[in-house]
Amino acid sequence: MGFVLFFLLGGLMVASALGVVLTSHPVRSTLCLVVTLFLLAVFFIFLDADFVAALQVVVYAGAIMVVFLFVIMLLNLQVDPHERTPPSWRFFTLGGASVFVLAVLYLLRAAGTLLPGPGMQSAAPAGFGSIEAVGLRLYTQYLLQFEITGLLMLAGVIGAVVLAKRRVG
Amino acid sequence: MDSLWFELAVSTIKALVVLLMVLQLAGMLGWVERKGSALIQDRIGANRASIFGFAGAGLINTMMADPLKFLTKEDLIPEGVDHLLHTLAPAVHLFPALVTFAVIPFGDVLVIGDHTINLQVAPLNVGILFILAMVSLGVYGVVLGGWASNNRWSLLGGIRGSAQMISYELAMGLALVAMIMTYGTLDLQAMVRGQGGHFLGFIPAWGIWYQPLAFIIFLCAGIAESKRVPFDLPESESELVSGFFTEYSGTKHLMFFMTDFVEVILVAGLVTTLFFGGWQVPFLARDGFHFPGGAELLLPNVVVAVLQIVSFSVKVLFFCWLQIMIRWTLPRFRYDQLMRLGWIGLLPLGFLNAIVTAVVILAWGQH
Numbered sequence: 001m002g003f004v005l006f007f008l009l010g011g012l013m014v015a016s017a018l019g020v021v022l023t024s025h026p027v028r029s030t031l032c033l034v035v036t037l038f039l040l041a042v043f044f045i046f047l048d049a050d051f052v053a054a055l056q057v058v059v060y061a062g063a064i065m066v067v068f069l070f071v072i073m074l075l076n077l078q079v080d081p082h083e084r085t086p087p088s089w090r091f092f093t094l095g096g097a098s099v100f101v102l103a104v105l106y107l108l109r110a111a112g113t114l115l116p117g118p119g120m121q122s123a124a125p126a127g128f129g130s131i132e133a134v135g136l137r138l139y140t141q142y143l144l145q146f147e148i149t150g151l152l153m154l155a156g157v158i159g160a161v162v163l164a165k166r167r168v169g
Numbered sequence: 170m171d172s173l174w175f176e177l178a179v180s181t182i183k184a185l186v187v188l189l190m191v192l193q194l195a196g197m198l199g200w201v202e203r204k205g206s207a208l209i210q211d212r213i214g215a216n217r218a219s220i221f222g223f224a225g226a227g228l229i230n231t232m233m234a235d236p237l238k239f240l241t242k243e244d245l246i247p248e249g250v251d252h253l254l255h256t257l258a259p260a261v262h263l264f265p266a267l268v269t270f271a272v273i274p275f276g277d278v279l280v281i282g283d284h285t286i287n288l289q290v291a292p293l294n295v296g297i298l299f300i301l302a303m304v305s306l307g308v309y310g311v312v313l314g315g316w317a318s319n320n321r322w323s324l325l326g327g328i329r330g331s332a333q334m335i336s337y338e339l340a341m342g343l344a345l346v347a348m349i350m351t352y353g354t355l356d357l358q359a360m361v362r363g364q365g366g367h368f369l370g371f372i373p374a375w376g377i378w379y380q381p382l383a384f385i386i387f388l389c390a391g392i393a394e395s396k397r398v399p400f401d402l403p404e405s406e407s408e409l410v411s412g413f414f415t416e417y418s419g420t421k422h423l424m425f426f427m428t429d430f431v432e433v434i435l436v437a438g439l440v441t442t443l444f445f446g447g448w449q450v451p452f453l454a455r456d457g458f459h460f461p462g463g464a465e466l467l468l469p470n471v472v473v474a475v476l477q478i479v480s481f482s483v484k485v486l487f488f489c490w491l492q493i494m495i496r497w498t499l500p501r502f503r504y505d506q507l508m509r510l511g512w513i514g515l516l517p518l519g520f521l522n523a524i525v526t527a528v529v530i531l532a533w534g535q536h
Contacts, residue, residue: 027251027254027316028253028254031254031313034309038306041302050293050294050295051294051295051298053295054295054298054299054301054302055298057302057303057305057306058298058301058302058305061302061305061306061309062305062335062338065305065308065309065312065331065335066335068309068312130294130295131294131295131298131355
């Protein structure tokens, strides 16, 4: 049951991820991104990480919404019939993609023993991935990292305010 | 294996019952809203749906006539629209509102034989976050509908709607943060159980006594999220025809129309659950009534569960009615007033409320 669902949803997710890069339509591309990230949240639920799954939807759906609005309001909504990418870029794209695939394959081989297999315990310990467990770790073991991330976000907020306040012209 | 099938059957039945109840109530609210507006405006209203020459039972007739009318209408798709997204938008709009009901508990537990059934469709550890996640998904239907219609009124409505919903989500989230701190949990069932006590032995210890400010913030933000008057700028019919769903007819229009009422029920359900004790009945414990002064009335579990479900339903109906009264009482905000209320009014109040709550809990310990 879980196996079938995994491949069904995984296939859907790969398809929508491909849709992000393959469609030439900006709005549809953004929508594909939303679907991809939503399905990623479903996979977090499979892994008993409910809290991360909820955050995935809250943070990414909220954030992409803004991107979405920029696409609708600021970009030219016509689908561009002319290919404007210079040919040399294609070479770099293909090269970069191949290096990435090779790196992932290498990592998979190195991590072979970590992947789920017959010998692996399938059930997570009780309370795993719950908000209490994540919160305790975050505020004790990873407090410094948490604070640094908070500082980074504060800098981002202040930067946004400064940029928005700047008079145009 | 047997118990697995039993669990599956129970979950399916719970999900179906909640879904159908919500949809039925949404249909009824369509009539209640018309009748309520007629009463407020001192006119006779909602008496046109006459089936077989029988116009008396307005509610039943309207509930049958409304869907029939919408379903048999032609589904117009204007020229130059994005077909796929135009068709998808109503479903994307309706889905998050309906799914959110999964985490709202409508009763405590029902014991059948040796099975204990939790009267909540999805007992999630992250219930409140699930609500916020679904609320943030609700924006997509508005923007998609507005953009895909290839109409400037629609686009304006869609962009207004998204700006409004994103703004009020923050205030709503902050009100919820205060509630999470008060109860120390994100599970709505546990929150309702935490509201079971009494002050001085006779005042029900509902969330509103702990968090009156959060209640006001949440109700305002909730009405703004459901885009009803006074927050109905995305569809203000005197300026934008019908806003983001101007270019919809037939069943698709019905879906947008229904989402409006489903969201009313959702806000009512959430307000009831968070601030008014959910399914709690004063003095009713799991085994029966325990009145102050020692009097007791022990009841079987089934009766207790039914009483709780009735209590929850009555509270929800009251808040649906309240929202309809608000809708027909207040005029529409101007856009700058709307933004000022959200960002300068509710948001700092929400922060203040969360900080005060945290300080109080830190100083006087957990409730």
